[in-house]
Amino acid sequence: MILSDNFGRVFKYLRVSITDRCNYKCKYCSPYNSFKHIDHNRVLRYEDILYIISTLARYGLKKVRITGGEPLVRKGLPEFISEINRIKEIEEITVTTNGSLLDKCGVQLKKAGVKRINISLDSLQADKYAFITGGFDLDKIIENIKFAKKCGFNPIKINTVMIKDFNDNEILDFCEFAESTETIVRFIEFMPVGGIEWNYDKVLSGESILKIISTQYKVSNLNNNRSPSRDYRLSNGATIGIISPVTHHFCEFCDKLRLMADGNIKPCLLMNEEVDLFNIIKDRDDNRLINTLINILKLKNREHIILQERSFKNNGKPMSSIGG
Numbered sequence: 001m002i003l004s005d006n007f008g009r010v011f012k013y014l015r016v017s018i019t020d021r022c023n024y025k026c027k028y029c030s031p032y033n034s035f036k037h038i039d040h041n042r043v044l045r046y047e048d049i050l051y052i053i054s055t056l057a058r059y060g061l062k063k064v065r066i067t068g069g070e071p072l073v074r075k076g077l078p079e080f081i082s083e084i085n086r087i088k089e090i091e092e093i094t095v096t097t098n099g100s101l102l103d104k105c106g107v108q109l110k111k112a113g114v115k116r117i118n119i120s121l122d123s124l125q126a127d128k129y130a131f132i133t134g135g136f137d138l139d140k141i142i143e144n145i146k147f148a149k150k151c152g153f154n155p156i157k158i159n160t161v162m163i164k165d166f167n168d169n170e171i172l173d174f175c176e177f178a179e180s181t182e183t184i185v186r187f188i189e190f191m192p193v194g195g196i197e198w199n200y201d202k203v204l205s206g207e208s209i210l211k212i213i214s215t216q217y218k219v220s221n222l223n224n225n226r227s228p229s230r231d232y233r234l235s236n237g238a239t240i241g242i243i244s245p246v247t248h249h250f251c252e253f254c255d256k257l258r259l260m261a262d263g264n265i266k267p268c269l270l271m272n273e274e275v276d277l278f279n280i281i282k283d284r285d286d287n288r289l290i291n292t293l294i295n296i297l298k299l300k301n302r303e304h305i306i307l308q309e310r311s312f313k314n315n316g317k318p319m320s321s322i323g324g
């Protein structure tokens with residue numbers, strides 16, 4: 001049996017935030033001054049997450065992304081990923097990380113079955129990188145990106161959130177970085193999620209990003225399929241992607257749900273609604289789980305509403321809980 005929403009989109013992809021704790025304090029990710037972490041006794045255990053993944057795998061789930069908070073701060077991650085990798089229906093396991101701990105567990109993650117990873121990097125200037133992350137060292141991350149390459153992750157995608165007057169003067173530097181490190185830099189529009197300071201003026205649109213890139217490089221459209229990212233090959237040989245959730249939407253192909261570390265699940269990143277699955281998961285109640293999932297999928301809208309409501313505010317959980 002497959003699960004689909006009211007618009008015929010088939011569910012295949014689960015993003016799992018395994019912790020809302022992060023060693024970084026990125027300014028655009030969470031209102032850290034007022035942020036309250038989930039109580040330890042409310043955090044799903046790995047066996048709980050394995051239960052939901054293996055159950056949903058029988059209903060069409062094929063792809064899992066592990067995120068956070070910072071997923072690499074949670075102990076036992078490689079062993080947990082090995083267990084997911086044993087579920088035969090799961091075709092792909094990916095991880096989104098700030099990269100700071102890849103030197104410690106990159107090798108194990110690769111062995112556990114992660115083939116490709118996304119690493120967040122919002123500035124190539126040491127002072128700005130330290131500012132946005134809450135004091136962390138750019139050189140260390142660059143070293144870890146190179147190390148990830150040696151571990152054999154392929155591709156490595158760099159997630160770069162573009163914020164006007166912060167890093168919009170680094171777009172061309174990121175294009176060079178993509179070429180020199182053989183990574184795919186993905187420029188992401190700044191989204192209004194979870195009570196952070198956001199307004200439309202801070203958003204640099206995907207179109208503006210492409211225009212800036214085109215001043216320096218010849219750009220060929222790689223015209224990829226169903227991905228949220230529009231990918232381009234540049235004349236320096238680099239591949240870059242542009243993700244425009246604010247000025248455009250790519251809801252048409254949305255096949256995902258987002259499970260958070262407290263057992264709540266979100267039908268859409270840009271909706272405040274979430275549904276509590278904690279007890280259903282703890283009770284290992286397959287029927288209730290699938291019936292609830294069917295109802296959650298019905299909550300998905302045809303498309304998100306930022307485009308219609310420019311003053312849109314999402315005051316639900318922040319990205320640091322949802323995981324992006």
Ligand code: SAM
Nearest residue numbers: 029068069070097098120159190191319323324
């Ligand atoms: N700690 C990990 C990391 O840094 O990649 C995983 C969690 S983080 C919430 C996942 C992704 O969400 C990161 O790439 C981050 O840049 C992105 N993100 C966080 N807040 C965002 C926002 N307001 N708009 C767009 N992307 C955001």
